[in-house]
Amino acid sequence: RNGANDIEDGARLGFAFVDPATGTPSDSTGTARGFFHRLQDPIDYVVDLETGVITLRSPLGAEHTLAAWYRDASGIEHGNVANADTLFLRLLAPPTQELYDDGKGYAPIRVLEQKNVYNIGAQNLDSDSFELRIIRTEPGSTEELDNQDGIPYVQVLGLDYKGIAANDLEPDQRVEPVFVDFEAGTLTFPNITPFAPDSSVVEVAPGSFSAVNVIVAPSQVSTGRAATPAVEKEGPKLQRDNAILYTKEPTEFFGQQQYLLEMKFSTPTPTFNLNRFNIIEGSETVKLNGRALSRGADYDINYEFGQITFRNPEASRADANIEVDFEFVPLFGQAKESLAGVSGTYNFSPNTRLSSSWLYFSRATPEERPKLGQEPSRILVGNLYGQWITNPGFMTSLVNALPLVRSNETSxxxxQGETALSIPNPNTKNEVYIDDMEGVEDSREFPITRGVWNPASEPAGPTPDLDKRADQVRPLPFAFYNPENTVRRGEVFLEQATERDGQDFIQVLEFRTERASSPDSTGWFGVMRNLSSVGENFSEKKFLEIWVNDFGTAQGKMILDLGEISEDFYVESANPGHGRGILDSEDQDFDEELTSAIEDTGLDNQFGVDGNNVPNDDGNDDFDFTRSDPDSIRYEKINGTEKNSRLDTEDLDGDRLLDTDNTYYSYVFDLSNTAVGSPGGPAIYNNLDDPGNHWRLYRVLLDDSQSVGGVSGRRALKYARLWFDGIDGAPGAKMQVAS
Structure with a gap:
């Protein structure tokens, strides 16, 4: 399920349950919902009706849900597809980021994936060349063991139980062919969970344990073959298990012992010459039979010599259609090099001359911090040549004075003399970087452009006073916008105050309460946005930083929520059938495009000029922004949804459903506390030298959060909500945040 599951393409609304017999659409756990496409057998998958194993033709996307309806041999139906509008299915695989979230109730699903089948990484293997070595490593040790008490792990794990000959009952340290699909390139262990011994129990659900790793005969393993080995022999059991592989997510494997599969094999590797040198790295697009390939996974390329080697054996077929587009640099044209020369000769007289030649060569680099071997360089070489010729008469006379010698030629x-000079400079920057360390900081910056944010839905905590749902507390009327040319960089980032860049204006997100206040408002308001349709991984992030300017009021709280947050922010509407609990959207035909003439109505789906009392029109949703208006009214209607030329919707993640889950992390900042380094709260930094500058930085560990709704882990955070509470409701109260 994702935003591409268009109804026009046959996608149908469906609910997938861990247990279809007991699950209901209203269940908060154990249920996945979305728009489902029907897959075609055998185009998209193949199923072994005897073993019940489904093999997908292509990998399941991390954001997708896999579910099925079927009737078993006893006639029991699992799911229901009789309803023309809604499917009820058995859940096979939820989105990857949700599988290990215990709060979702998907723990029983974790045992469905066949974790004893490994992709070798190549196809059409030569069976005679295939070798497998299984190695065990321990944390903190470099020792590698390929045996248990002298018995190779290939034998311990049941992959080798006899020799090549039919009557040879002794293992030969080679994998039995029945466990390898040489054509498809898969290795199948004869155990359901090969790296947990049969005597162990596996946690299939929180607090529920089961001995799922039952040793099975090789003939019971789904290898796609009907043949079974003639001899089956009970072998030794694995002593050092690794059951965490089958109960926890991969991010928790760190520090555990590992079993490594070391394979050797040969397979056709077609190689082609592109007849060009100096291919520009990353410029190539390679397609095989119309399908785009990935470098490193499907092919390797030598950019210098223009040679490409395919890992996919399909490329060696006679009917393979291979397309390669690339860019290249002509010979000697890739480096930024300059060569200049000058040569001259001066004749002082017919017999005296002086000549000189000079060459200058430089090589530049586009890198600001050149790495070793990429340094900019230059060299100056030259020579000086001189020649003097004379006709000394005395030398002729001396020669003629010799007996029997008479010279007729003039002496x-x-x-001649020549000197050469070379002035090399191998590094014109006089420094080189072994590593520029640019990748050390892994940061995620939230854009503060107004257009990516929406009004916030009602917060659910993290404390009772911050739960605005129970009494359906309405937010304080406010506007949010990016004021033009109001804050200079040096006001926020003090270290740049004296630099030229410090005078540049930066973008800030400003909040301002409107002139018209509601009597039942309690002083909360805010914005929210979707970070990723499948969730963004923050598990490796450590700190949260946010700059805020409260203009010296020092009141209320600022709260940032990260996680699953309700999308239901449009809760009041003058148009029946809209508002709380309804997915409100301008996209009436679900084509993800705005047809301004009929759809740019605002979330009430009703055109009407504010103040004209048009039936079913909210009367307060018109968009208007005039740059020449006074600042006091310029931004009053900038957040209007009617005729704002953008597609407005509550469906922030694009799944065509109104997500109402509230399971998130909250970070609460007490704005009344402005003391730098206050104990018991986030670190605060501000400008102590300028009492008129109220910008301050709050920094807090991401681990120092309060949770709402039983959220577990920061692996898949989908939404962010920034809101304020306890702010004076007087007209014109302002807050600013900077990134």
Missing amino acids: EFQV
């Missing part, structure tokens, strides 16, 4: 005396 010539010639002096």
Whole structure:
């Protein structure tokens, strides 16, 4: 399920249950909902009706849910597809990020995936060349063991139980062919959970344990073959189990012992020359039979010599259609190099001359911090050559004075000399970086552009005073916007105050209470946004930082929520059938495009000028922004949804459902506490030298949060909500945040 599951393409609303016999659409756990496409057998999958094993033709996307309806051999139906509008299915696989979230109730599903089948990484293997070595490693040790008490792990784990000959009952340290699909490239262990011994129990649900790793005969393993080995032999059992592989998510494997599969095999590897040198790295697009391939997974390429080697054996087929598009640099044209030369000769006289030649060569680099071997360099080489020729008469006379010698030619005396000079500079920057360390900081910055935020839904805590749902507490009327040219960089980032960049204006997100206040408002307001349709992983992040300017009021609280947050922010509507509990959207035909003439109505789905009392029109949702208006009224209607030329919807994650879950982490900042370094709260930094500057930075550990709704882990946080509580409801109260 995702935003691409269009109804026009046959997607149907459905509910997938851990137990279809007892599950209901209103269940808060053990249920996945979405729009489902029907997969086609055998185009999208194949199923072994005897073993009940489903094999997908392509990997299941991390954001997708897999579910099924079927009738077993006893005639019992699992699910119900008779309803024309809604499917009721058995859940097979929820989105990856939700599988290990105990709060979702998906723990029983974790045992459904066949974790004894491993992808070798290649197809069409040569069976005679295949070798497997299983190695065990311990945390903190470099020792690698391939045996248990002298018995190879290949034998311990049941992959090797006899020799090649039919009557040879002794293992030969080679995997039995029945466990390897050489054509598809898969290895199947004869145990359901191969790296947990049969005597162990596995936690299949919180607090529920079961001995799921029953040793099965090789003939019972789904290998796609009907043949069974003639001899089956009970072997040794694995002593050092690794049951965490089958109960926890991969992020929790760190520090555990590991079993490594070391395989050797040969397979066709077609190689082609592109007839070009100096291919620009990353510029290539490679397609095999119309399907885009990935470098490193499907092919390898030598950019220098223009040679591509395919890992996919389909490329070696005679009917394979291979397309490769790439960019290249002509020979000697890739590096930024300059070569200049000059040569000259000066004749002082017909017999005296002086000549010189000079060459200058430089090599530049686009890197601001050049790494070793990529340094910018230059070299200057030159020479000086001189020649002097004379005709000394005395030398002729001396020669003629010799007995029996008579010279008829004029004597010539010639002096030549040359000197050369080389001035190299192998690094014009005089420094080189072994590693520029640019990847050390892993940060996630939330954009503060107004258009990516929406009004906030009613918070559910984290404390009773911050739960606005029980009494359906209405937010304080407010506007949020990006004021133009109001805050300079140096006001927020003090270290840049004296630099030229410190005078540049930066973008801030400003909140301002409206002139018209509601009598039942309690002073809370805020905004929210979707971070990712499948959830963003914050498990490796450590700190949360936020800059805020309260203009010196020092009151109320600022709260940031991260996780599953209700999308139901449009709770009051003048149009019946809209508002609380309803998915409100301008996208009436679900094409994810805005047809301004009929759809840009606002969330009430009714055109009407504010103040004209148009039936079913909210009367307060018109968009208007005039830059020349005074600041006091310029932004009053900037958040209007009617005729704002954007598609407004509560469906922030694009799944065509109104998500109402509230399971998230909350970070509460007490704005009345402005003391730097206050104990018991987040670290606070501000400008102590300028009492008129009320910008301050709050920094808190992501672990120092309060949870709402039993959220577990920061692996898949889908939404962010920033809101304020306890703020004076007087017109014109303002708050600013900067990123």
